Amino acid sequence: MTDNTCTQCGYEHVVINRKSNGQRLCSSCFKDSIEKKVLKTIRKNKLVTKGDKVLVGLSGGKDSVALVNILNILKEKGIIELEAITIDEGISGYREEGVRIAKDVAKRLNVKHHIVSFDEKYDFTLDKIMEAQKGKDDHQHACTFCGVFRRQLFNQVARDVNASKIATGHNLDDETQSIVMNYLEGNIHNMVRIGYKTEARDEHFTPKIKPLREIPEKEIGLYVLESGFEVHFDGCPYAHESFRMEIGDFIRELNLKHPTIMYSTLNNFEKIKPAIKKEYDKKHVVPNGTCEVCGEPASQSICKSCKFLEKIHNELLNDGNQNG
Amino acid sequence: MSITLINKKDVKEIEYEENLTVEDILKKEDIPIETVVVKINDQTVTEDEKVNDNDKMEIIKVIYGG
Numbered sequence: 139m140t141d142n143t144c145t146q147c148g149y150e151h152v153v154i155n156r157k158s159n160g161q162r163l164c165s166s167c168f169k170d171s172i173e174k175k176v177l178k179t180i181r182k183n184k185l186v187t188k189g190d191k192v193l194v195g196l197s198g199g200k201d202s203v204a205l206v207n208i209l210n211i212l213k214e215k216g217i218i219e220l221e222a223i224t225i226d227e228g229i230s231g232y233r234e235e236g237v238r239i240a241k242d243v244a245k246r247l248n249v250k251h252h253i254v255s256f257d258e259k260y261d262f263t264l265d266k267i268m269e270a271q272k273g274k275d276d277h278q279h280a281c282t283f284c285g286v287f288r289r290q291l292f293n294q295v296a297r298d299v300n301a302s303k304i305a306t307g308h309n310l311d312d313e314t315q316s317i318v319m320n321y322l323e324g325n326i327h328n329m330v331r332i333g334y335k336t337e338a339r340d341e342h343f344t345p346k347i348k349p350l351r352e353i354p355e356k357e358i359g360l361y362v363l364e365s366g367f368e369v370h371f372d373g374c375p376y377a378h379e380s381f382r383m384e385i386g387d388f389i390r391e392l393n394l395k396h397p398t399i400m401y402s403t404l405n406n407f408e409k410i411k412p413a414i415k416k417e418y419d420k421k422h423v424v425p426n427g428t429c430e431v432c433g434e435p436a437s438q439s440i441c442k443s444c445k446f447l448e449k450i451h452n453e454l455l456n457d458g459n460q461n462g
Numbered sequence: 463m464s465i466t467l468i469n470k471k472d473v474k475e476i477e478y479e480e481n482l483t484v485e486d487i488l489k490k491e492d493i494p495i496e497t498v499v500v501k502i503n504d505q506t507v508t509e510d511e512k513v514n515d516n517d518k519m520e521i522i523k524v525i526y527g528g
Contacts (some may be wrong), residue, residue, distance in 0.1 A: 142511075153506040165506065200524060311525070359524025360499050364506060373526040383526075390496045390525075 146171075153364060154357070157397035165364045172361045176208045176349050183334040185347040186218050186303060193301035193344070195292065196222040196244065196251070198236030198370040200362045201307030203243050205350055207365060209305060210247045223295050225288050226255035228263020229375065236370040243367060252299070254291050260447065262455060268376070270454040280376035283446055290434065290443045296344035308348040311355035314400045315385045317407045322385075330415045332407070340435035354400060463515035467491070470523070478513075485509040487519065497525040 143150050144164035152162040163171060180186055194209055196202045206222055213220040224240040226233055237253060244251035257263050264280055271277050296304050313332065320329035336346045350358060362369045377383075393399050428434070429441035436442075451457055465487075467476050478487065484507055488495050495509055501520040502511060513519060 151505070152508055155508040155510065162508070355525050356496060356499070359522070360506070363499055363522065363524075371522065371524060377526065390494070394496060 154360060158401065168357075169361060169364055172204075172353060172357060173208055173211065175352060177211065179334070179352050180212075180347075180349050185305075185335055185349055186212065188217055189219075190302045191219040191221070191300060192303045192305050192347075193292075193296050193299060194220065194222050194249075194305040195307065196224050196240045197307075198224065198239035198243070199307070200359050200369045200371065201309055201350060201355075203239070203362050203367050203369055204353075204358045204365075205305060205307045206243060206247060206249060207362075207367070208349065210249065213249070221250040221252065221299055221301065223252045223254065223292065225291055226253060226257070227284055227288070228256050228265055230263075230265050232372065232375050235372070239368055239370050252295055254295060256287060259291060260287065260450075261457070262450060264376070267450055267454060270450075274454075279378065281378075281380075283450075284376070286442050286446055290441075293343055293434070297342065301344055304344045304346045306346060306348055307350055307358075309350045309353055309355045309358055310400050310404060311386060311389070313348070313351045314389055314403045315382050317403055318389065319382060319385050323381075326414065326418050330411065330418050333411070342435045352401075352404070463513070465513060465516070466518045468518065468520040469493075480515075482513050483509065484511050484513060484519070487513060488521070491521075493521060498523050 141162065142152055143162070144152055144167050145160070145162050146167040147164060149164040149166070151164060153165045154168050155162050161171075186192060192209060194202065194206050196206050206220070209218070209220055212218045222240070222244050224237055226237055241251060241253075243249075255263075264284055267283055268280055292304055295301075316332050317329065320326070320332070334348055334351060353361075359369075359371075389400065389403075427436055427439065429436040429444055430439050431444040432441060434441050434443070463480055463482075464475055464477050467474050467487075469491075478490070482490075484500050484502070485495055488498070488500070488509070499522045500507055500509070500511075501522065502513065502517050504518070504520075
């Protein structure tokens with residue numbers, strides 16, 4: 139007979155058996171533990187300061203729903219202002235549900251919500267680009283376009299609403315995968331940028347914070363379910379077999395036998411990062427310029443987003459429209 | 463024992479031997495335990511929960527990959 143008693147309060151039904159530390163928790167103590175841990179991460183790493191206006195990316199997926207719900211605790215206490223943004227890339231049969239759930243969550247928490255679409259901003263949808271690319275030689279994956287345009291919209295909206303921080307729902311699995319991937323690929327430039335917050339190199343960029351980075355992905359799924367949220371659990375139809383996915387499977391498999399492996403990967407990385415950064419920064423200075431087309435910060439004369447817009451409108455869609 | 467297994471829109475009645483846990487059934491169904499949350503009769507349970515005859519077991523995939 140297994141013990142079904144909460145190790146915190148004694149309630150006789152547990153929803154999680156944490157092999158990493160031996161805790162068995164009931165629904166209430168589990169939710170409490172997640173919220174306390176995230177708030178502690180925020181406090182310890184000074185992710186927000188009193189009076190910050192935080193713009194949270196709210197896709198309607200589990201990570202972002204958990205994040206907005208926890209950041210809302212700080213909003214309710216009058217410590218921060220909180221607004222949410224949902225980006226509609228135009229992925230038919232997938233994004234509609236995420237947008238609907240994001241709207242419902244924002245309404246339930248009384249958080250001001252911005253919805254920005256590729257279609258209204260750039261005059262195309264992600265589906266349209268992928269359709270136009272069919273049969274072309276230099277076919278790019280959807281994630282390449284999506285990532286660049288999403289980042290740009292995030293930054294633009296953050297500036298428009300005077301947000302002092304952008305919060306994203308990166309979890310412990312995401313962060314561990316990034317550390318291991320970048321290490322295996324020898325990508326030091328990307329590796330030294332992994333952290334609790336990204337310091338903006340340019341005043342046009344709003345600093346990004348990752349309050350959920352110490353919470354395992356599965357626990358975030360459990361947290362939103364136990365909190366009674368409807369969540370968009372479907373995977374993106376454009377998600378593909380990637381190196382990240384392989385690394386994710388490998389780490390999860392490892393985690394079954396070594397339940398503290400993700401925590402130790404993250405903690406040890408944080409310990410060695412200052413040394414790597416110091417050595418790396420000596421040799422590499424990233425150019426800090428401005429895009430000649432749109433005026434946004436760029437490391438080259440034309441930013442990646444403008445390069446893609448030119449290619450999409452002139453080569454793929456042939457509509458001559460380049461006004462992003 | 464007979465249980466109702468719900469995996470998204472896929473609902474099926476399955477016969478299993480007695481005295482199985484959630485973890486045993488996930489293994490039999492080839493579902494990676496580390497990617498799902500399981501509810502039995504609408505209540506969230508841990509992987510070592512015993513499954514009984516006529517139980518309704520719902521599998522909610524919370525992680526993609528694997």
